[in-house]
Amino acid sequence: MRARMSAETLTSELTRRIEEISGENLLKCYQCGMCAAGCPAAFAMDMLPSQAIRFLQLGLVEEVLNSDTPWLCAACQTCYARCPKGLDLSRIMEAIREIVLQERGDYIDLGDLSPRDLAEIPQQAFIACFRKYTA
């Protein structure tokens, strides 16, 4: 399908918000792919991190909101460590999650975790999930 593009689609409210809450200028990214090349979780993602940025640059926000990429970002910052343009993708991913959580509610139900998991998973992971996957 052809993506219809116009000044209007390029400046959607959602992209503006993603830029605002992440604090990153999406057009700084020149699509070198360094982030995608090193991302340790990319193999499990349906979209490379650089591709997610590309869709946002083009105003194709829905693609990203429906992708599992932001949810599989471990915030390890390998990408940020090497991005030649200094983009912190973990912030952009967090912004995307934030928007989806606000629109669609919790991503996971922590109540579904087994008692064994609850007993074993370190506190820090638990709290992190709570903050990243619930509204």
Added chain:
Amino acid sequence: MQDKEPITRALIIGAGIAGMQAALDIANSGYEVVLVDKLPSIGGRMAQLSETFPTLDCAQCILTPRTVEVGHHDRIKLVTYSEVEEVAGQVGDFRVRIRRHPAYVNWDACTGCGLCQEKCPKRVVSDFERGLGRRKAIYTLSPQAVPNRPVLDRESCLHFQGDRCRVCEKVCPVGAIDLEQEGNTIEERAGCIVMATGYDLYSMDRLGEYGHGDLANVIDGLAFERMLSASGPTAGKILRPSDGAEPKEVVFVQCAGSRDPELGVPYCSKICCMSTAKHAMLYKHRVPDGQAYVFYIDVRSAGKHYEEFVVRTVEENRTIYLRGKVSRVFEEGDKVAVWGVDTLSDRQVEISADLVVLATPMIPGGGTVQLAKMLGLHADEAGFLSEFDASMQPVETLRAGVFMAGACVGPKDIPETVAQASGAAAKVLSTFARWGKVAEGEAAARAEDL
């Protein structure tokens, strides 16, 4: 201007292809030139290259006639193994103090027979060979060196390090070795100056994700040039530095440090797309059953016949171009693992390589910034010399009578360097010619007065 007649003599700093071209243009027009280089011999980086894009001329073959002409020219005074220490005066009459490093060889007596280097027992890693080869403690940069005179490197010389040796002294048939020699300074006067201090490559030490320059089979482009050179440390064979095996999988990484305002340099190094295509092509010429890969962000092949050259590398040499950067390079057994991406197929890519060649960016030649300061010139943030006016006066500096050419102004290839050098020479020549006209006019006026 001063009352005295201006001096129609040029001083050129840096004897790479830029400095040599400017020197020849000026000298062949009838003026004297003093050509200074910090290295023992002239030619600059071009002397390290194998074959040149886009024509695949043998670099040495097109360079040697120039170096020889410069070396023999009546009106060119070569001052090598020397650095400019101070510049006083102004356009028309610059007074330049030049420090000559002690070669510990009396160059006037030396015949260039090479016996000293042959017999010297001390071998050290050679900078000229980019660490892939060795030289002696007394050495010339290459067999084609102009001037063909050796220098003795005190830091490695056994005698200077306190051991008994003096072998060179014993074997020299004309007694030219002078272990008591001291450096000296000379004064030169010139009406105009041309800056041609060229470039260095950004150090691999600073690329942590690519192994900090510590991995034997990860080398930079100039090292690969030395490997490709028939006169180089491997006699033109492509060999893996770690064990001398012929590499069958070779990965080239473009923009290794360039276009990277965060960790490297922000600018595009301009020549690497072409030098990398050349490397992949020449690799396939040497190792027909090998595979070359090029990781790139963009291929910038805007010169004449350049795009055609890149297309040949892909179509005829079957080089695989992968669109994306490489995030990490690390040793894995006797291989080098390369983690990259191809954003065109949206795949993370992993290649188990025998050899990785990093296209690191050009940075201003060592000492350019200090010289600029000394001369009151401007340099940009990266240290490249600034033009008086980037559009309309591209070889003029902010200082009258000081011109510039070549890679010290910004990354560029040989054709562009040579053109710019001729441009700078033309500016020097037109300045000299103007002074000549003024002098003629004054003489005519005086004659009328009488």
Added chain:
Amino acid sequence: METSQLRIPYFPGCTLNTTAKGFDTSLRASAQALGVELVELPEWNCCGATFPLLADNILDLAGPASVLVAAREMGERLAVACTTCYNVLRRTNLAIQTDEDKRQKLNLFIEAQYEGDLQVLDFLQVLRDEVGFEKVARTVKRPLTGLKAAAYYGCMVLRPASEVAYDDPENPRALDDLLMALGAEPIEYAHKGECCGSYLAVVSAQAAAEMTYSILSSAQKNGAQLIATNCPLCQFNLDSQQAEIGRRHTGYQTIPVLYFSQLLGIALGLDADDFDWEKHSVDPRPVLELVEPR
């Protein structure tokens, strides 16, 4: 034992208080043996477990900021054991130091007058820079001779480098050097700083298993008999994912994953019985038996 005392305020964090007790007990015992008195903050709260990444998020900085304020009351430095806490506290501190706006808002919010004039140190950093690995080596009673160990750093002490790293972020050495000081043989492998998946286990079994597998198998391929880490979450992931890895990769051999402080304690000749070995999915004790008794 050691006479010259180094007193330093200490923040254990939630994880060391609950699931990573073995980290805490071994760390405290080792510190004491090395003449370091860790003075636990009298009252502390959770650091928040992730550094808030949204530009306008002041609220989530309040937690770590309160910890910093409490620590500042006790001195100018704070030692942190959990690398996640270290990362969060250190970045929060830096934000307070350098971001005028955040500083003002936060101080208003938590009713404090805090300027960020505290040094947040990872415990490993204290060992390296204040105690010195040389001294550690001299204090060793039971060298871990012959033990091939893979140092694993994870993300939190390496990235973002400008904010948290005290080591070369692309080629860290601190933990390797400590292992060497203990008499063990640190092996070289490429995955020292590759992410283990952090909290991803909760949303993707595949991601968690494969990310840990690449690290574990890389260490094993390079001869490691065990993995030593300074991050409690990494320890958990690397250790507990091995059952799942075994199901996905036939022939997979397990490898124990320890807190570096457990190895430190053993090398210092301490009683290791309360190092909480039962918590480990892969029991490290058989491998540790290879070490000569003291």
